[in-house]
Every structure is written in C-alpha cells, then in structure tokens.
Amino acid sequence: MNGGSLQHFFAMGGYAGYLWPAYAVFFIVLLADFFAPLLRRRRLLRELRARLGRKAARQSRQAPTPTEPA
Amino acid sequence: MSAALTAVPDHVILLETRALGFYRQDEPVFASLNFRLRAGELGLIEGDNGSGKTTLMRILAGLLHVDEGELYWRGQPLQREHCLGEVLFLGHQLGLKADLSPSENLQVAVGLHGYRAQTTLSAALAEVGLSGYEDEPVRRLSAGQKKRAALARLVLLPAKLWLLDEPYANLDRTGIALVNRLLEEHLARDGAALVTSHGTVSFHGGEPQRIRMHA
Amino acid sequence: MSAALTAVPDHVILLETRALGFYRQDEPVFASLNFRLRAGELGLIEGDNGSGKTTLMRILAGLLHVDEGELYWRGQPLQREHCLGEVLFLGHQLGLKADLSPSENLQVAVGLHGYRAQTTLSAALAEVGLSGYEDEPVRRLSAGQKKRAALARLVLLPAKLWLLDEPYANLDRTGIALVNRLLEEHLARDGAALVTSHGTVSFHGGEPQRIRMHA
Amino acid sequence: MSKWIPLWLHKLSSPPTFYRFAGALRPWLLALALLTGAIALYGGLVLAPADYQQGDAYRIIFIHVPSAWMSLFIYGVMGFAAFLALVWRIKLAEVVAMTSAPIGAAFTFITLVTGSLWGKPMWGTWWTWDARLTSELVLLFLYLGVIGLYHAFEDRRQGARAAAFLALIGIINVPIVHFSVNWWNTLHQGSTIRLLGPSTIAPGMLWPLLTMMLATKFYYLASLFGRVRTDLLDLESGKDWVRTIATGSTLQ
Amino acid sequence: MSRPGLTTACAAMLRRDLTLAWRRRGDIAMPVLYALIVTMLFPFALGPEDTLLERIAGGVVLVTILLAMLLALDTMFSSDIEDGSLEQLVLAPQPLALMLAMKILAHWLTTALPLIVISPLLAGMLHLPTSVMPVLMLALLLSTPMLSLLGAILVALTAGTRRSGMLLALMLLPLCVPVVIFAAGAVAASQQGLPWLAPIAWLGAALVLLLVLAPLACAAALRIALDA
Amino acid sequence: MSRPGLTTACAAMLRRDLTLAWRRRGDIAMPVLYALIVTMLFPFALGPEDTLLERIAGGVVLVTILLAMLLALDTMFSSDIEDGSLEQLVLAPQPLALMLAMKILAHWLTTALPLIVISPLLAGMLHLPTSVMPVLMLALLLSTPMLSLLGAILVALTAGTRRSGMLLALMLLPLCVPVVIFAAGAVAASQQGLPWLAPIAWLGAALVLLLVLAPLACAAALRIALDA
Ligand code: HEM
C-alpha cells in the first residue's frame, strides 16, 4: 500500500471522525478492563502480606499476657 | 497530677443541687433533690427503672432545662459557659459514629476537647481493651466493644466531672473492673463522678455517696 | 400445665449443635461448638465482650446462616419451617416501635404468634411492672422500662425455646428478679432457654448448663 | 445438594483448583483473542468493501455488533451463574457472576458509545429515546446496579447473593433489548444477521463480523479468568493456599 | 397455644403499619406536599404560559408523583430494621411474603393513595384538560402499586447495606422507565384523542404478575439482606 | 490540659463529616443520580421533542437540583441525633454555632457541589444552549448554599419532633420560592439575551446575610430541640 492509499484508508470515506473514536473507545475500555484486576491483584497480595504480619504480631503479643482476673 | 499537691482549694464543692425538681406533663419525675458533690468524690445515683436517673443526668449535663430549684457549679449558680469542657457525659446513646473506627471517633472528641496530659490515643484504646480493633468500623463491634470505645473518652479527655449513665451495662467482668479502675484514678486526680447503676458496684476506692431517686 | 404430666416424651433434646462454627472475613468468631439443650433446661452462654455470644444467638434464631457444623431441632436437622413460632428471640435491639405504646406493640406480637394459654395483655404488662404505662408511647419510657416492655413478650407468647441476649442489662433489682422468675416458670413448663449475661446470675431454679465462648 | 453437579465440575469449582486451571488457560485464551481479533480487524477494515449506502461508516459494525452481542451474552452468563449461586451457594458461581458484571458493563458501554458515534452520521443525532437504545441504556444501569449492590455489602458473599438476586430480576431486560426492534417501530436496524438461515448481509462483511464475535468471546473468557483469580484471592484470604501465594512460593 | 390464622396475622400487621403511619401523619403528608411544591415551582421556573404548561402537564404530574413515591420508598423497612422489629417479623410463625405484602399494601395506602387523590388538583394547576383526568388517575392507580411492589424488592435487597439511597435510585430507574413510558403514553394518547386502552392494559397485566411475584421476591431478598 | 483552638476544632468537625460522607460515598452520589433520573424521565414523559425540551431546560434543571438538595437536607442532623453525637457536640467546649457552620459547609460540599458539577450535563441532556450554562452554574452556586443554610435552621427546629418531614417541606416552601424565582429569572434572562445581573446580585446579597445569621439561629434551634 502506498502513502496515498494509507491516507485514504485513514480518511475512511470521510467518516474518520466517527470511526476511529469508536475503535479507540473499544480498545481503551477493553484494555482498562483487562488491567484493572491485575493491579488490584498486586495491591491485594501486598495488603494480605501486611495483614499476615499484623496478625502474627497480635498473636505473639497476646500469648504471654494472661486474661485479667475478675 | 499537679492537682494533688494543691488539694485544699480544689476540695471545694464542685456541684450542688438545691431543691432540684423536674416535671413531665405536670407530673414530677423527681422533686426537691439535694446533694453536694466534692472534688475527689463519687456519687452513686440509685433508683428503680423509670425513677429519673437518666433525666437527672441530662439536666446536670445541661441538655435539659432546670424546672425547679437551683444548680451550683463551684459555688456559683451554674451557667453552661462556665463548665463547658469540664463535664463529660456518657449516656445510653454512646455518641459514636458507626461508620468511623474507634480511633477516628476519638480523634474528633480530642479535636473538640483536647488531650488530657500524658495520654495518647492508642494508649487509651489499649487501656480499654480495644487494641486490634482501632481501625474496625464501630458498626462491626460487639455491644460491649462499643461501650469500651465510648469509655476511652474518659481516659483521653480532660474533664473534672464525669456523668456516667449505666457505664457497667453490656460490659464483661474485666470491663467492669476497667470502669472501676478508671473511676478510682479519676478520683485520685481530684476529679468527681456521678454514676448510675443497677448492679452491685464493687468499687474499692472508698465509700461512695449514695443518692436515691424516689420514683 | 399439661406438659408436666407427660414429662418423659418432652424431655427430648430440643436443640443440639454439632461442631458449630462461624466465620467473619474468614476469621473464626467461634469454632466447633457442641452443646445439647433439653426441655426444661437453662443454658447460660458465657464469654467476654466480643467472644461471639450475640452471633451465636442470631445463628440459633435463624437470622444468620450456619457456616460450619450442624444444628438439630428435636433430633432433626434444623429447618426454619419446623421451629417457626417455637423460638422467641430477644436481642440487643428490642424490636419495639417507639411510636406505639407497649400494649399496641404486644398486640402486634400476639397477632403474629398468638396467646399463651391463660394470659392476657394487661396481666402481662402488670407482671413486668408496666401498669400505668400501657398507653405511653415507648419512646417516652426509660431504658429499663423499654426492656420490660420487650420482656412482656415472654409472658404473653407461646414458645418452647427462649433466646435471650443479655436480658438483665438496664434492669433494676426487681427487674432482674422478674427475669429469673419468668425463666423459672418457663422451665417448669418444660420450656428451654438460652441466656447470655455478664453479671452473676442468681438463678434459683437449679444449676444451669454453662456454655463458654472462647474468643 | 451439590450431588446434582457432575463430579469433575464439583472438583473444578473448588477455589484453589479453579485458580490454577484459570491461570493455566488464560494466556492461551488471550492469545486466541488477539489472533482472531487481528484477523477480524484486517478483514473488516481493509478487505471488506464499502457499503453502497453507508460508505465506510458501516465499518463500526465490526465492533458495535459484537460488543452488543457480548453485552447480552454476558448478562446471560451472569444470570445463569447467579442462579447457581443462589440455589446451591456455590462460591465459584458467586464469583463468576460478580466478575462478569464489570466486563458486561464495559461491553455495554462500548455498544452505547459506538452506537451513538454511528448514529450521528447515519441518523443525524447522537441519541434518541428509541426502544432499543433505551433498553440498552437500561442494561447498563442494571449492570451498574449489580456492581453497586455487590460492593455495598460489608460481607462479600452476602453482597454476592444479594446482587445475584438483582441480576436474576433484571434478566427480563435481555429479551426486551433483543426483540425491541421487532416489537416496536424503531429507528434502529432490525435483525439482519442470523446464525441459522440466510443472512441479509454480504459474505465479505459477514465473516469478519463473525470472527470478531469469536474474538470477543475469547477475550471475555480471558478477562473473566483474570478477575475470578483476583477475587478468589480476596475471598479466600484466610485460607492456606492463598497464604502460600501471598508469601511468594511455588503456586503462581 | 393455637397459632393465629392468616387473616388475624394480616390484620395485625396492617393495623400496626396504619397506626404507625397515623401517629406520624405528618410524614404521610410529606410526599403530597412534595408533589404540590414541585408542581407549584414549575410555573415559577418556566413562566406562566398556559399552552406550554398544558402541553407538559400530564408528563410532569406523572413524573412528580412517581418521584414523590420514590422519596418515600426508602423508609419502607428502614425503621423496622433499626429497632429490630423486622427480625421479630422474620421469626414469626407466619409466611413472611404475606406479611410483607401487608406492609407493602400499607405503604401504598399511606403514600400513593393520597397522591392519587390530589392528582386532579396537581393536573389542574398545570391546566390539564379535565377530560384527560380519568385516564391520568387510572394510569396512576395501575402504576403506583407497581412502583411500591418493585421498590419493596429493591429496598429489601439494600436493607443490609449502608448505601441504600443511591443504589435504590440506580436500581429503580430501569424498572421505572417502562412504567413511566406506558403511563405517559396513555395520558398523551387520551390528550390527543387517540385510543389509550392498550398501554393501560399492559400496565394492568404487569401489575397482576407483580402482585403475585413481588412479595415472594421481597421475602427472599430480605432474608439475604438480614444475614450479616 | 489545654483546650484546642478554634481552627483545630473546626478542622476536626469538617474532617469528621467529610470522612463520614466518604465512607458513605454512595450517598453523595444519591442526589446526583436522583437529578439524573429526573432529567432523564422528562423526555420519556413529555416526548423527545427538542424545542420543547430546550424551552423548559433551565427551569427543570433548577427545580430538579433544588429538590435533590431538599431530599438530602433531612439527613443533616438525624443520624447525629440518633447515635447521641449531637449531645456530645453540644457539650463540647466550643462555640456551637461555629461547629454547626462546619457541618453545614460539609453538607454543602458533599451534596450541592456534585450537583453543580453535573448541572451542565443535565442541562445538555435537555438541550439548553451552552451559552446559558455559566449563568445557570452561577445561579446554582449562589442559591444552593442558601438552601443549605435555611434548611439547616429548619432541620434543627424540627429535630426533636416526630413529624419532621412535613414540617420541613412546609416551612421550606415559602423560602424556596423566591430563590427559585430569582435563579430561574437569571437563567431565563440569559437565554433570551437580556441582562441577568440584577437577580444574581439579589441572590448574592441574601446569601451574605444568611452566612452570618443562619449558624447562630441553627444553634439556638438545636438547643431547644434537644431539651425534651
Ligand atoms: C446508541 C446507539 C445504539 C445502541 C445503544 C445500539 C444497540 C444495539 C444492540 C443492543 C444491538 C444488539 C441487538 C441484538 O443482538 O439483539 C445492536 C445491533 C445492531 N446495531 Fe445498534 N445500537 C445503536 C446504534 C446503531 C446505529 C446508529 C446503527 C446503524 C445505523 C446500528 C446498527 C446495528 C446493527 C446492524 C446491528 C445488528 C443487528 C442484527 O443483525 O442483529 N446500531 N445495536
């Protein structure tokens, strides 16, 4: 394909202003949809590690101190 | 701390009621109530269900108007502006926002009242047995845990007079011991407290003054 | 009354839990809880604040689902349809409409559950010490009076099993005695009851079965 | 009760098994989606001839129609999973239903946007309150309602069941979207493409469309598996198998 | 010791809710006042031009009344949840769906009925021709119970959550739209002298279906929402 | 032992209310969604005729936004009363009027501001000309705080009563009407190419007055309402 027909291709018979935004929305939305859970997964694992750490700390703190007598 | 050294001037009568009475629909809830509460003293308000304990507390806190008789604060006729910030009230409704965590709730209280000397927020929460629950929304706490979160205000805020309406309700035994310990420390700091309670309060810091409400 | 004559068949195991467990956010509130409650028996659920007493009660009442383990009712796996109307639940929230009077509130309950034999509405209110307050809107009652209005359901409605979450809270001494008397009568009628409480329950109708919740 | 489900399905519905299964399959699904998608795009944008009426604008069809189909298809999947979740309390079904919702919402959104981008040159307006357009907008609201309800609950599983209930109620909207062009006189195109029976569309336009339809299906599965894996980690965060993953070990 | 019959139980529920509504009769007036205010504000906001007002009257009245109902929906179960009455209802030995149907009926009687009664007044304020009013009221009589029933399901679903307000609006919208379209369609047709029976018949059929299904769905939803 | 300064206290209050709003961010979206739904229902109810919609757009948007705010007003103090936080606030050693001003500010930020932000969208849905939008937003910026302030006094007055709903609507109506008239007047004038500054100036003057007086009145009203 030469430059002229490429330009012709992008012009889309004068409908470029409608066609390309449509395709852009299609790809952007799907990309966002695909990567959102991956980011969430990373955050989740980080939080989970932090929580496990806290829990271990709580348990080690609780173990030696017996419950107060009434 | 410093108050203990200057004991004499502080042992004035903090709160005094003279012939206090309150009416609802022209029927007396209580009438001609007289008592004096000194700094360092604990008053125990006793009475059956519906005898007017909560009503009395709300009057003393300044939430209800005085129908009859007079109220004196440090020997002067009580005016709300004089005792603002010196009185801490804990009622049947705990005044906690269910969507905030205990520590966020306390931060608001501290923002309004300020800290008592030598206390921190996390220490207060630890003292009432809520460590580990600092950041849980209050709605997720059990009934007793909510009560404890409200009690942390007593640890944290500066106030001379505590008005505690049934502070023991919903608490387990360590919780009851906690309230008693807080009261003892408060009295030792020359604070005063008025407490309503139905249970047998095993309070070890001396004999409290008993105020009976007659229904 | 008639049940006392045919005591043997009724002394079956009313409620049984086998390895009951409940999780919140994947953390156990309690786990592997086993107990049996027979007709005529009182179970006392003990545990500190936040140990899961209320949670257990709500599971037994059928308000929360069973996460783990099994529940048996009269020897059969429990299904809500089988025990509807046989279980009466009194929780931290009393289930009273603040705009209705105690007697109106009870009328609704009676409309849904029916009367127990030989009871009337006004007698029930008198028994819980609310005579004179029958037609006062509940919002105008004191904390203890509200509790008593809720307790009147126990007097009035037919039910085999009572689930009472901290029935003593907010009550004065006569109120506590009242709860104990109601419990004794209920057990004598071959009813069963599960009660949570922090205070020392001075219950005179025999030694209750103690169920401890470990936090 | 789960005895009704065949054994292998039962086994697969155990969270750690499915986590591994989905993890293994997902890259392949993604690759398939990209491959078929690329072919469809080349076919649709380059090879296919221009429409004699609409010129090149009709090429929006290659994303509009597959997205529209997906918006309905995913709702169907969600409804089915919701049913399983409500009746048998299968955790995996809850998760599939709840993770389908955002993907479905994404496709619905794409349908609405591409539709109005197509509508401006064809009908002269971005939007009219016509039956198909409105019911598709309602579909978006339904998806958003399901997502919102799910997140409104503190307890994830309880939220999943409540939202599943809502999803089931809303399923009546799916036939309305599909048949609205037959039931009411609308501006929107009637059915031209039939999988069974003759279609009234040129084959040169049809095959890229069907290929794109395949691509979106593959994409849906890939995206779904990714989301399900993440949600399972969250839901099962107390369990040992998640702990081993969190603390960085053998399982991926 | 006998369990009360269904009629007794239904009567007890209905009586309870009506008494409560009467005790708070100010709140019954609330949707009515709201609708009045909205209808009064329109001439202020749009200018008092009779032909314009007449043109939009039917639609504005319908939308206003449905919104006023939406406003009141939120409270259908909320106070019962807060004070624990709903738990007691769930535990009562009566079919929950039936009891909820009574609650929905009471809600409709106390919010929708007053609105329908004043709808001619509202329509008159906007100069709707008197000949159209019977159709408007018929449309309202059929569409308001549908909103009550649909709303009840959704309110029940959000009962256990903290964000009920927004969700309710979001979830109700899709269900509102067809109701509004058909009701407004009937009114518009009648105003233009066209036959208006078809949309009314559709509304009626949908209502019958909902009358049977909605209470059951509502009961199921409530059980899910309370289980926390 | 030192009492915190006014800024600390104000910051604590504001932060508390904003955090609470954020925790229930769904409820912030509620008035917004409500306004969106109302605006969407109009084309359904009136038919999608562009000139008609354009003609009524300004008025409908104003009325809708004010109603959405009215909707949210009711909750300004209610939850604080129920859980006893308001008692604690009254007993705090800080000027109550100032603390209430902070609450009102938080309320405006969380309900009115989002509405103002989406108002161009609403207006666009009804085809209001873009040139009129700045005037519409200016009118909203001045009139919504007035509603918040006036509403706060009324809500405080009705806080102790049980019939708050009706009372609130009844008392707010006379106060709403002038605000709507001036705001709609400005928008209509701008839409017709006439000068619109005079009504805007009136709104501004009233707002300044209210900013000073309303918190004081609100504090006094609350003390009365709690004393029961
Ligand atoms: C916002 C505007 C639009 C929306 C929301 C919309 C929505 C939809 C939906 C939901 C479908 C799938 C229906 C089904 O599978 O049952 C569909 C299909 C389709 N749409 Fe649109 N659409 C819009 C605008 C347009 C425009 C402007 C055109 C072309 C002029 C168009 C052409 C088509 C075609 C050809 C189909 C395939 C029909 C078939 O064979 O099944 N759409 N649209």
Ligand SMILES: Nc1ncnc2c1ncn2[C@@H]1O[C@H](COP(=O)(O)OP(=O)(O)OP(=O)(O)O)[C@@H](O)[C@H]1O
């Ligand atoms: N709605 C809830 N959501 C999440 N967690 C909760 C909820 N209610 C209670 N919890 C948590 O579950 C645990 C058990 O609570 P529960 O109310 O059963 O305790 P309890 O034994 O009744 O205590 P108390 O004596 O204080 O009433 C507590 O740690 C509490 O924080």
Ligand SMILES: Nc1ncnc2c1ncn2[C@@H]1O[C@H](COP(=O)(O)OP(=O)(O)OP(=O)(O)O)[C@@H](O)[C@H]1O
């Ligand atoms: N808001 C109210 N309006 C009218 N009357 C009230 C109100 N609150 C309480 N009362 C009545 O006033 C009397 C005293 O109530 P109060 O709450 O002070 O009692 P109490 O001693 O605190 O009782 P309890 O031990 O039950 O908490 C009671 O008879 C009650 O019915």
Ligand SMILES: [Mg+2]
């Ligand atoms: Mg009391």
Ligand SMILES: [Mg+2]
């Ligand atoms: Mg408890």
